Amino acid sequence: MPSRPGETALATLHRHYSDREGEARRRRETGQKVVGYLSNNVPEELILAAGMFPVRLTGDPRDKTEIADIYLDEVFDGGIKSIFNRLFTGHFDFVDLVVVPRTSEAFLQLYYFVTEVRRWEPERRVPDLYLFDFLQTPFYLTNQWDRSRLALLRSRLEHLAGDPITEGALREAIATVNKDRRLLQTAAALWQGAPSRLSGVDALAIIGSGWFMDRAEHATLLESIIEGGAALQPRSGPRVMIKGSPQDNADFYRLVEKSGAAIVAGDHVFGDPTFAALVDEDGDPIDALTGYYQLHSPSIRSYPQARQDERFMALVGSAAVEGVVFYHDEYDDTLGWDYPDQKRLLDARGIPSLFLKRQSYRRPDHVAQRRALREFLEALTAQTVAAR
């Protein structure tokens, strides 16, 4: 029986989302250079324009962290421990360079700890690391600093590629990634829209796979998914947003949706904010990239928070969110400062929320999570029914 339009495309994106390094390894085997990077805050357009393959590096809660446990303090985020361990155990042996942005304290610490522990573990082969000292305060001076950091990164990439990055190649790369972001904005209607037709787990894979595969191919597959979107069945269940710490895998989303919710938005650095803005294609490409990554690429240091909260509430409104699940990592020392204001904003609109604080990356308490979700969703369903 022939598959519905988009079904095969969705399966392909899920495959890339699961096999995150597969495409990068294949590229490496064909002789293409591969540049790994952390977070949304490294301009993948520069890597593409240099003719190299960009791949976002992530951790995995199922990893052993035997090297990280020796050197990193307990309070390091689980995802960072996993990446650290992978760097020292050859997991990322297919990359020619790892770009680490200074857009979170955790990344900065990771960079310094890797640099130092290399001296303690000289027999281990660790990829070259590059500190991309990029800042995100919304000021002119910061913009000037960032422009100079982009120029340095460009030089480093040109050196690695062995060729200069031309303006034409850079404009083409910006257009390629922008096209993909535009298609993500369109595709997002399939999970954010009413009715919602794609699950949060699908949304995570659709968004995330773009970081692990060819961007142009990703865009083609998105077009296919969008084309087949209208034929998808509407989903039932309370419309929920997941907000807070990075969701670098689909485990929690799966648990929430198995509990009966329909996740219609994810407000975190692996979710919907990652494609909300575009790079300006008309002006100087370096200026445009600088402005985009300084002001619009989401990170924990985005500032000021009041502006981030406006954006959050706009997404709550546009996705017709009925309830918000706040999910904060075990050692969070940052997002918790935002929570009281955000809860007040939701309360003012009569939108219930659940706060799951201090959640373990490697060993989350699924029983407690299920119980809290069940109670929250029961109350949410009752409220929604009453309101209708």
Place this chain on the structure above:
Amino acid sequence: MSTDAEARRRPPRDPSERLASTQRANEHQREWFQDFRRAVMEQSAPYVIADAVSPHEIFHTMDIPVLSIAWYSAVIAAKQLSPYYFDLMDRLGYHDGLPRYGSLPFMTTLDNNPERAPYGGLPKPMLILDRLRGDYVQRIAEQWARAFGTGSFVLDCTSPVMLQRDWFKRAQHDWEALYGADRLDFQVKQLEALVRTAETLSRRTFDMVEFTRQMHRVNRAGELAAQARDLIARTVPAPVPLTEQLNNVMAATWSRGSQWAIDHLQFYNDELKGLVDRGVAACPDERVRLLWLNNGLWFNTKFYRAFERSHGAVFVWTMYTNFFSDGYRKYFDHDPMRALAARHINMNEQLHLPPWMADWIIEQARDFGAHGAVMLNPVGDRMSAFGVRLASRALERAGIPVLELTASMVDARLWDDAEMTERVADFIEQRIWRR
């Protein structure tokens, strides 16, 4: 250095007796706060709330008082008020894993109860100044400024690609190469923007001649702090306990740039020398020298002296007693603003990140002839907890035994005095006496 035999003959010092300089330091702090309250509350003079590791010098030059967040946190903790404010944090929805140290003064504002807050609480400042180390500082500054109905100024933090070795030997004279010209250029631009902001808000003009004078004074005061440190390091048994060192050096650090800081540290040095000449010791039976690593235990400074009688163990060093001399001094020929930029540009890395943290501590341990170290692994302050494990390993590898105590530095509710005392006693007996 004195011999052990000579040391044993030294007369004991009354443990309750405080140095005249300590009394002067405390008196100075009290007077400073009274003047501050009078000027700010009665005469509506502008003042600034600022992170401890930010350029207070800009405001000192303009005769605008600076209230250090760390200092006020320590006062709140010392007055045993931290449990109340932590309960308030819980009630307001700030979860119990958030950093506690820098948030206590913010909580006094949200509490809005002058009768409870130390010295009647903080009035509305002209500005809240913060340096964006970590990711949460910007949140507190933003919310606090909103609660006061005032503005905040944030200094963004660039980062060095390489943490070059021996920062403590290079930071005073070779800082241009140590921190990097491009980073210093950016930091100077940020400071110039801060000066303009301060001028606009206060309607005062920044006086470069006075600023230059202050920057020279900070260096002179740092030299005197180094002199005191060297005297204590080479004198066995130590003439004063850590608590007295802390009072005197910290008071000068908060008032850096003033003539008072120089005069005070000179008086402190003279008094120390007199004690050494007379053979007075904090613990005449000193047999073990310990370093206290990482943040201070502000609500329970008595703990620093808890092992003198029982074990002859004396805490002789913390980062607070030495950072003024090693971290603050920045010598310059013609550009004091660039020297100021260099002062704060990497303070966090120097105190908390490998390899800078451990390198410095190992050097100090050798200078002081320390037998071991007790490292506070702070709860509820992740920024200060980063690097503890690797620094401990580095010290152990250098032959310095380390005991890690996991505790909050300000939350008395989480401190089990009996257990902690037993752990340190056991550490001294098992790891140091048996060596």
